[in-house]
Amino acid sequence: MSLTLEFVSTLRAERSGLVDRLADPDGMTAWVRTHVPDLADLTVTEELRQETVRLRQAVRALFARAVAPGPPSRADAASLPAFEESLALVNATALAAPTAPQLRWDGEPSLDTAPATQAGPGAQLLARLATAAVEFLAGPDRALVRTCQAPRCVLYFVKEHPRQEWCSTGCGNRARAARHYREHKKI
Template identity: 50%
Template sequence: MINLALDLASTIRHDGNGGVADDLAAPAGLTTWVRDRADALGPWAAAFTADSRALADVTSLRAGVRALFARAVRPAPPSRADADRLLPLPEALTRVNDAAAQVPTTPRLTWAEQGEPAARPEHGTAAPATLLTAALARATIDFLTGPDRADLRSCTAPRCVRYFVKGHGRQEFCKPSCSNRARVARHYQRQHENQAG
């Protein structure tokens, strides 16, 4: 299942060369990112085309999301990509809450003949870019108020800047390549200490 909030935060990632890459550096990147998540966002997302305004709105929201993720992982350190430029908590909350409020949502009760009653959200009408930021903000609110927040971590592997949800008790890194990179770094550090000592 796609976690839109975590996916949005993960558009800031290690570039493989010691730096940071931004998957949303241009409108084309946002267009691709949204279309790849059309199943989670809704039918409108399959034909979504980003412009500079939509990109600015989503990256502004992402800054708020990453600031809230940094707060959620405390007392552990935030992602290295954010450590020196986190938004203040009130501003991060305002960005998320304002984006979520852009599109009214009403619960709609459904009940199949051979099933249980269920509530599904029915969203008001708005431009696709507004639907996008509202959906991402609501996904962030759901994530941060749900059970997965307790397992949110910042990857501590060298050069990694991702947040991830810890899948099992011993998981320390977001993916196996980060685990390998950390293991190599520890080995190098021990070798260096042995040579110096």
């Protein structure tokens, strides 16, 4: 799975309800160690965590735009920042990379580059996440991004098969079981 899909999937639904893998500095540190190993010694502060969550929400807003006219994720559709604000934040954050890809969205997304500035480890992490999002959304997989429609699922996924409707076989099983229950409950 791409870093961008892993990043937007830090907000997910489990049996206990909505779970945020970036809810506290320790959780974010664990996530960074797993998904961005070259920054594994990064000390996550509350300020960096808040900036990262803000970036995640901006990327999720861009994903919501990418799946349109389909529905966005039910996790946070009502609380996402505006598209233009999200696009500006992702592009500005990517500038901490040595050369920063910039996402242009004039009807269709495209990739451009701009010179960037030097940054510390926290800004490098944010830049890496923003850069991954820009490259993903300007690439061919953007057209295949879908929202999982299984009950309680809030994830985005890349459709890898023409008949794929869910992010995982587990979600497919839950959706089919729920449909079966609804159909037989009426009898």
